[in-house]
Amino acid sequence: GAVVSQHPSWVICKSGTSVKIECRSLDFQATTMFWYRQFPKQSLMLMATSNEGSKATYEQGVEKDKFLINHASLTLSTLTVTSAHPEDSSFYICSAGGALKYLEQYFGPGTRLTVT
């Protein structure tokens, strides 16, 4: 299957700092990537749709000024959590689609963020 990587796999930061998470499609070009968040024992919730070369589309309730998304190339999307707070602690996962089979999406391994 297609390979999607994320970096870092886990990060601990202090409240008020910013954290950048990278999502890369390693063996295909992804014009669209998706960012999800998952709290413990909850389902994955879509945060935003990241389109290469254009502004991201955010889901209702997701602050675009807090969660900055950049999709500068066909293989890289970044999510920056600005001024992180403990309630932002979560599992952040990206996905990219349309690689081998249209409409299927492949997920990165996720980034576990802990804000202290």
Place this chain on the structure above:
Amino acid sequence: RKEVEQDPGPFNVPEGATVAFNCTYSNSASQSFFWYRQDCRKEPKLLMSVYSSGNEDGRFTAQLNRASQYISLLIRDSKLSDSATYLCVVNRNSGNTPLVFGKGTRLSVIA
């Protein structure tokens, strides 16, 4: 009504058992349907796509009923390694659009 609904379980079954999971979705515009598997603290991994005609992959069989907006997954001859959370997933609309996830059904296969 939630977009994708699943019985959260847990389903605790002995090795070798057959177990079935069900899922309903609310958006009739959804065109693509999947079952993903998620292990604890890991990312979801695609188990199989679900087609209208039904499809089988080894011990796993998926069915789709568009009229009832209902998806199922059947696992035969359960293995210990099948223990995981199974996520029912649909896309929001046609094309390469975001996926909507159910909360998942937890399966524990017991020796």
